Amino acid sequence: MHTSPSARSVRALSGILLAASLALAGCSGANDSGGGSAKSDAGASAPKAETAGGAAADGKATRGTPRLAPDAIIRxxxxxxxxxxxxxxxxxARATAEGAGGYVGDxxxxxxxxxxxxxxxxxxxxGEKYDEVLTGLEGTGxxxxxxxxxxDVTxxxxxxDSRIRTQRASVNRIRTLMDRATKLSDVVTLEGELSSRQADLEALLARQASLKDRTSLATVTLSLSETPVQRADDDPGFTDALAGGWHVFVSMLRWIALALGAALPFVALAALLMLLWLRVVRPRLPRRTEAAPAMTAFGPLPSARPAPDSAEETGRD
Incomplete structure (x- = not known):
């Protein structure tokens, strides 16, 4: 069976079109695979870049923001x-404090x-040993x-800290102006200003040191007593009242004995002076003579005699 030339040309054209379509399909598949890998690589690198940028931004924010004291608490x-x-x-108690890295203050x-x-x-x-030390001290009795x-004193x-930084910068500015000053009046004025700001800076530094000492070291006041100690919320009983009265009575006797002991030297000195007066000084004093009766033209006046007793007068009567 013979085919016509037109049919052959149609078949040839169809084969060419089929080959061209297959070639285009292969090229598009290769491009898609290459583009997908590029996109995946870009997608993988994008988070890394974003993370790096975020870390850099966080680093800048961390450097710009002042850090707060982590343990600015006075205990x-x-x-x-x-x-x-x-x-x-x-x-x-001393061994417990020193074992924790502390010391005895008073x-x-x-x-x-x-x-x-x-x-x-x-x-x-x-401060980090505060609770441990308290537990150890409670076990002493x-x-x-x-x-x-x-x-919290954060x-x-x-x-x-902020005021110290500002004050230091102010002091440095005054020193710079002093180096540039040429007039004596300006130098004197700047020296007075520098002294004032330096004093303020020293006061701030002293306060900073005090806060650092009080926040880094906790203060524990321990009272040890060998006598029974009564709780603040306990009501006193009869035995407590009796013991308190006896204590007051003994204390009163002790104070009386102390007062007598203090006054004894003065009493002994007074008794000695009185004995010297009665035994030595008084017997040597001249005795007083009786006054002579008054003289009149008719003679001396009779001396006054004591009035007779009532019994003698009755007997005479």
């Missing part, structure tokens, strides 16, 4: 503990009339009273 506590041996308990020890010791000690301990207090710390 104080007061403990009252009843112990059997105050000296031993004091040594234990110590006062007294003894009552019965010979019992009472000790009051102030301990300075690091019977805890009678405990008071703890924490005050605002004060930030304010003082």
């Amino acid at each position: 104080t506590a007061s403990l009252t503990v009843e112990v059997k041996d105050a000296a031993k308990a004091l040594a234990q 110590e006062t020890t007294s003894r009552d009339a019965d010979g019992h010791e009472r000790t009051r000690v102030v301990l300075r301990v690091p 019977r805890l009678v009273d405990r008071t703890a207090k924490a005050v 605002d004060q710390v930030v304010d003082v």
Whole structure:
């Protein structure tokens, strides 16, 4: 079967079109695959760039924002503990404070009339060891009273730090002006201003040091007593009243004995002076003579005689 030339040309044209479409499809597939990988690479690098930019922005914000003091808290506590041996308990408290990196700031020890010791000690301990030290101190005896207090002074710390930076810059400006001043009057004026601002700066530095000391070290006041200590919320009973009355009575007798002992030297001196007066001085004094009767033209006046007793007058009658 023979085909016509027109049919052959149509078949050839159809083959050419099919080959061209297949070639275009392959090129488009290659372009899509390459573009997808490029887009994926761009998408993967975009978050990295964004993260880096965000980190840089955060770094700038962190550098620009002043850091607050992480532990600007003043901690104080007061403990009252009843112990059997105050000296031993004091040594234990001292060891607890020094073991935590602190020290003993103040110590006062007294003894009552019965010979019992009472000790009051102030301990300075690091803030991070505050709770641990309190627990150790409570174990020295019977805890009678405990008071703890924490005050946040972050605002004060930030304010003082900012004022110190401003004051230092002000002092540096005054010093720069002094270096450039040529007139004596200007130098004198600037020196007075510099002294004033320097004094303000030193006061701020002292306050900063005080805040740093009070926030870095907690203050614990410990009272140790060998005598029974009554709680603040306990009502006194009959035995407490009896013991208090006996204590007052003994104290009164002791004060009376002290007063007599103090007055005894003066009493002895007064008795000695009186004895010297009666035994030595008075016997040597001249005795007074009787006054002579008054003389008249008819002779001396009779001396006055004492009136007779009523019994003698009755007998004469």
